[in-house]
Amino acid sequence: MSTARDLAHTLQKRVWDGSIPLEIRLASADCRSFDDSDPYLIQFPRLSYLAFLIPRLHAFLSRFLIDPDVSPTECWLEYQGVPLKWHYPLGLLYDLYSGSEPAYPSGGTGRRDEAADEQDSLPWKLTVHFTEMPMDQLFKLDVDGKVLHDAFINSVKEADFLRNGTAKTVMSLSKEDSTQLWEGVKQFRPSIYNPINQKLLNPQGSNLRHLPIKLYLPHASSSIKDSTPTPGSLRVVQTPITPALSSRQPQTVGTALNQILPTLFPSRRSPLLAQAVLHGAILPLSTPIEDLTRVGAYLDGWLHIVIVMMG
Structure with missing residues (x-):
């Protein structure tokens, strides 16, 4: 019989395993070809961030770009006219804008034909641009990834403050632990991420005050x-x-x-x-x-x- 810990581990693994197939095409305004560019196809983790795709997108699409020397930092993605925020994880963006029906719990009433829903909405078709970034809706990334890193860490600090009434748990992480946490996110490796995350979720001498x-x-x-x-x-x-x-x-x-x-x-x-x-x-x-x-x-x-x- 499964223990509560086994069940929690199984559920967490399912969350980490969640992914969305993407079909990303170059915006016609940035494409030198009369025909569409080849699409960039990938199965991408729900928990991760689209910003990590930029180097691969730029390398794949450079031969189709009107300006092949354009900086990757000019890149931005949109879905049906909606600019996608870099600091939102992919799963959140998809749930917000895809328009597909969410899955019901097993055995729940009102269950729809999920296979048909997925066939209609997947792969998720996105458009990538390298010009005319809407700066009123997006922040511009940098080559070194510092902007996304800072946005992520600030969000982690805010969550830590809500849980404990102070952000001292995350602020007291060693430089090695902080680096390991971010590397776990970038590489999308739970074996790297989870040991540090557990320190944040279970600080000694602190009672859980609020839920983020x-x-x-x-x-x-x-x-x-x-x-x-x-x-x-x-x-x-x-x-x-x-x-x-x-x-x-x-x-x-x-x-x-x-x-x-x-x-x-x-x-x-x-x-x-x-x-x-x-x-x-x-x-x-x-x-x-x-x-x-x-x-x-x-x-x-x-x-x-x-x-x-x-x-």
């Missing part, structure tokens, strides 16, 4: 009167959530969403108007969030949960 959760509501601006929603518009909600309720019962997805977004989640037990999606799957509202944080957080320590309207 961000909720993403796509197309949020469309609900604002007399406004014209911009492509990819969304609202990000972040509120301190304790691991347990005042009754000392574990905080669940349902109790947290009812507290943060009561109009969308009037019930703590049943999704009536909206659903919470993490790693492409609908979260049961009964799921304890502390357990979910330990097995399902993204590499920066956050639960990046997308809110999808029903119907």
Whole structure:
């Protein structure tokens, strides 16, 4: 019979194994050929960041570029007119913008034909540009990767502060540990990443204060009167959530969403108007969030949960 530790290990492995097939084509404005360039095809981890693809994309597409000497730092990607933020992991971007139906828990009601859904939406078709970067929506990367590194570390620090009321755990990591954490992210190797991440999740002498959760509501601006929603518009909600309720019962997805977004989640037990999606799957509202944080957080320590309207 599996122990709780075995189950947690299995779930964490499934999260790490999650990936999305990508088909990336060069924007016509940057292509020297009258025909489309060859597509760049890859199966890429959900937990990782598209920025790590830039060197390979630039090398593969350089023969098609109008300016083959353009710097890789000019690169940016979009999906159907939506610029994709570098500091968002791929899985979050896909859940936000792909438009595909999320998977239901095993045995859940209302299960759709997931194979048909995937056939319609996969591979995820993206466009890569090397000119006219929308600087009002994206930050420009650098050759050495320092910009992405700093954005990631700042997110890790913010998650650490929420968990412990201080960021001293991550700030006290040795230089070797900090380097190992980032190398685990860059190389996408859990054997390198997990030993350092465990130090962050289980600091000695600290009690878990809050859970690092961000909720993403796509197309949020469309609900604002007399406004014209911009492509990819969304609202990000972040509120301190304790691991347990005042009754000392574990905080669940349902109790947290009812507290943060009561109009969308009037019930703590049943999704009536909206659903919470993490790693492409609908979260049961009964799921304890502390357990979910330990097995399902993204590499920066956050639960990046997308809110999808029903119907």
